[in-house]
Amino acid sequence: MSVRTRTRQRRTGRRSGVGSAVATLVLLAGTAGCQAASSDGTEPTTPASTGGVGVTGNTGLVWWMSRLDRAGTAATLYVSRPLDAPPCQGSLRPEATVTTGSAALTITVSDGSGTGIGCVRDDKLAIVPVNLPEPLGRRTLIDGYDNGRRPVYREADLPAVPGGDDGSSEVPTGFGVPTPADAAPPGAWSQAYTRPGGPDIRISGYPPDHALARAPGTDPVGTAEVAGAQGAIYRYGGDRFQLRWRASGLVYLLDVVPTEGDSISLSTFRGVLTRLDAA
Known part of the structure; x- marks a missing residue:
């Protein structure tokens, strides 16, 4: 799977002179699955239904959870189409955009395939790796699909399992x-x-x-x-x-x-x- 990364600066419309860094990663191959996460894991939310006809024009994807590396800069998202999305066509082509803020980082995943309603392979959540522009720290990680908070499983909260010849x-x-x-x-x-x-x-x-x-x-x-x-x-x-x-x-x-x-x-x-x- 090849990845094209695009980074830009965006200013908010409400605060003069206050900018948000936006990094966009486009996954050029592979199928998708998506999951949203929260940095502290509290108050996980279920993606809201977008309802019937409205889904047809919505190319947004949902990520249900995330795994964050020990450095706090690499997130693995587990992604799928919304539960009430129309029948899929072709392969999913996830594109992830990261917007940073002082209290939260928002990751929005969309389907950049030709149809905008690509399929997930083997009924498995697609794995979408996202490099964060800066360490997450204790900030919240939000799914831009519905601004919901999902579980974020931090490797820093887990025991280190040794690898190597005598490891696991x-x-x-x-x-x-x-x-x-x-x-x-x-x-x-x-x-x-x-x-x-x-x-x-x-x-x-x-x-x-x-x-x-x-x-x-x-x-x-x-x-x-x-x-x-x-x-x-x-x-x-x-x-x-x-x-x-x-x-x-x-x-x-x-x-x-x-x-x-x-x-x-x-x-x-x-x-x-x-x-x-x-x-």
């Missing part, structure tokens, strides 16, 4: 495109890591009101620190353990997945956390 490899993860019949739009994120000989690791993130974000009804069996946040370790399924913590308004769960036929003791679980600098 990230397993590619895809997310399905929602349908109007879905009970809730996407917003849950997950990432798995595999290691020769095991055990594997799975990290999941949820908006705070998601059903899977609820705290277990049992007492924790221990605690651990993750990226500066205090987490609690819970036993589940008899011989499994899970670390739960909150960061930037989102809830995270870390599971250690044993090789088939094995179990995970609490000491083994803590050993994995130590390897991740989450102990």
Whole structure:
């Protein structure tokens, strides 16, 4: 996928002499999926329906969530057409525009295909990488489609999973495109890591009101620190353990997945956390 980047300065109409930096990235190949995010993860919103005929002339795309790198300058958006969009034609060609401000950055994704209603491949959210013109910091990240805030999963809030010959490899993860019949739009994120000989690791993130974000009804069996946040370790399924913590308004769960036929003791679980600098 090739990318053309265009940057320009735009002045607001309300404040004389106050400008907003606007960076435009045009993805020239590939299909799309879109998701909106918020820097603190609070108050996620569902994209509003644009309704019937009005959608036909609307080439806006929706991003449902974002993953932000540790430097805070590279966002990965998970994008799709609006839920009530008309039947698609051809391939999606996402174009992302970033508008910066003192309190928020707004990313607006549109479909630059010939029809303006391109298709998403394999019913998966398209991955749209966007380089921010400056670090996001603690500002909010907004989807320009409806000015809504979606979950932003920050790598800075996660344990560092070591790679290399003795480390773990990230397993590619895809997310399905929602349908109007879905009970809730996407917003849950997950990432798995595999290691020769095991055990594997799975990290999941949820908006705070998601059903899977609820705290277990049992007492924790221990605690651990993750990226500066205090987490609690819970036993589940008899011989499994899970670390739960909150960061930037989102809830995270870390599971250690044993090789088939094995179990995970609490000491083994803590050993994995130590390897991740989450102990």
